[in-house]
Amino acid sequence: MAKVRCKLVSWNEVVRWCMDLADRILESGWRPDVIVAIARGAYVPARLLCDLLQVTDLASVQVAHWGRAAEITTKAHIKCPVKVDLSGRKVLIVDDIADTGESIIIAKKHIEQDCNPAEVKVATMQWISPVCKIKPDYYVEEVKEWIWYQYPWTRLEDTIDFIEKILKEEGKEKKEWTRREIISKFKEWYGIDVGKQYYDRAIAYLIKQGTLEEQVKGCKRTLIYKG
Ligand code: ADE
Helix, strand or coil: CCCCCEEECCHHHHHHHHHHHHHHHHHHCCCCCEEEEEECCCHHHHHHHHHHHCCCEEEEEEEEEECCCCCEEEEEEEEECCCCCCCCCEEEEEEEEECCCHHHHHHHHHHHHHCCCCEEEEEEEEEECCCCCCCCCEEEEEECCCCEEECHHHHHHHHHHHHHHHHHHHCCCCCEECHHHHHHHHHHHHCCCCCHHHHHHHHHHHHHHCCEEEEEECCEEEEEECC
């Protein structure tokens, strides 16, 4: 059984969702003068929306909230504020997903209080309606059951974190792993397959970081969990 429900998102899906999002914005008759991406998750969707809506001004605000994959590590706070003058301008705040809504609420409040915009609206690809404290003005998918969207821009980061979680939890009983065992446990826990290139890179990173140590016994290679 998967430990965290995940959906593996492809680049094509991202493009499709952003096209749908752009169409919804265009159909509403509202056009932003500037897009503000919530870093880091919104960079790709925000850049696509700039293209699809023909908006040239793109700014960003970084909100710290989500840490390791699928875990909230800090109280949402502004890490890098918007440093541009948005006086009298119509602003579209973009995020990849509206989950708890904390990042969006804090980013919106900061822009409204500190940047003097004419109007602020919010667009996301996904909206997790049962847990989210704000409803985006524009969204593509309403998600009724919480799930972790494994977006392509966090593929390695999530793979590293997810493997670390497996090693940590199983590490009390099991210290020695083959690559095949790690990959199979990953698929079992998360219900997705990120592909060999990502497993290889994640394992290489964990070896470099000292979490795993490669051991060669004759022709058998294993990985020892050092945590
Ligand atoms: N960031 C915050 N919540 C998320 C989720 N449910 N899936 C992917 N990225 C997220």
